[in-house]
Amino acid sequence: MRLGRKTEMVDPARALPGRVAYPFEIPATHTVLGSSLQGPWPEGSATAIFAMGCFWGAERLYWQLPGVITTAVGYTAGTTPHPTYEEVCSAWTGHAEAVLVVYDPSKVNYDTLLKVFWENHDPTQGMRQGGDVGTQYRSGIYVTDDAQRAAALASRDRYQASLRENGFGEITTEIEDATTFFYAEPYHQQYLDKNPGGYCNHGFCQVAYGS
Numbered sequence: 451m452r453l454g455r456k457t458e459m460v461d462p463a464r465a466l467p468g469r470v471a472y473p474f475e476i477p478a479t480h481t482v483l484g485s486s487l488q489g490p491w492p493e494g495s496a497t498a499i500f501a502m503g504c505f506w507g508a509e510r511l512y513w514q515l516p517g518v519i520t521t522a523v524g525y526t527a528g529t530t531p532h533p534t535y536e537e538v539c540s541a542w543t544g545h546a547e548a549v550l551v552v553y554d555p556s557k558v559n560y561d562t563l564l565k566v567f568w569e570n571h572d573p574t575q576g577m578r579q580g581g582d583v584g585t586q587y588r589s590g591i592y593v594t595d596d597a598q599r600a601a602a603l604a605s606r607d608r609y610q611a612s613l614r615e616n617g618f619g620e621i622t623t624e625i626e627d628a629t630t631f632f633y634a635e636p637y638h639q640q641y642l643d644k645n646p647g648g649y650c651n652h653g654f655c656q657v658a659y660g661s
Contacts, residue, residue, distance in 0.1 A: 455541060456541045458541075465544055466537050481644065487633070499551070508571075527629060569658065572656065612660070
C-alpha cells in the first residue's frame, strides 16, 4: 500500500504490472435483472461508465432505473491490466471504482443517467468520497463518444452553477474518454442485492441537478 500517498495518482511507469487475463470467472448474469454481464446485449444498446466512490451503492442506483439493461462493477481509468480489488486498494494501479451501465436509449436517456450521477455523491471531494479515501474513490465520467462528452461537460457546468448558488465548492470530477473496463471480482457484482444491509454511502442529494 502506498501509505501516505493514497490520494496521489501513481506514475504509470511505476504501476503494478497486472496480468493478461482475469484471475477469476466473471458471472454470466445479473442477479437482479437476469441479463448478461458481458454481452452480447440487444441491438441499439448504449453503454456509460461512472465513478462515484464505492461502486456497490452506485451500481444499485443504476440497476433500479427503468430502461437499464444491465450493470456491472469494475475498475477503469488506470494502468494495471486485470487488477484485483486488493491491488486497486493499494493505489498502485491508478484505477477508479466504477459502474458500467448498459441501457436502452429509447427508454432512458443519457441525461437521466447523469442526473443520478450528480445527485448521489459529492463531486467536490477530490480523491475521496466521505470516509472512503484514495484515488479509487475519485469522481469520474468516462465517455464513449462525442455526444456523451458534450452532454457530460454541459451537465458539469450546469451542476457547478447550482452548487455555487448553494454554497458548495468546485467540482473535481474527471471527464475522460472511456478506456478498458475491467470487471471486479464476482462477490462485488450486485453486492447490495446479495447483502441488502451492506455498506452504502450513496443516495443523498446536496443540490438537485438542473435546479
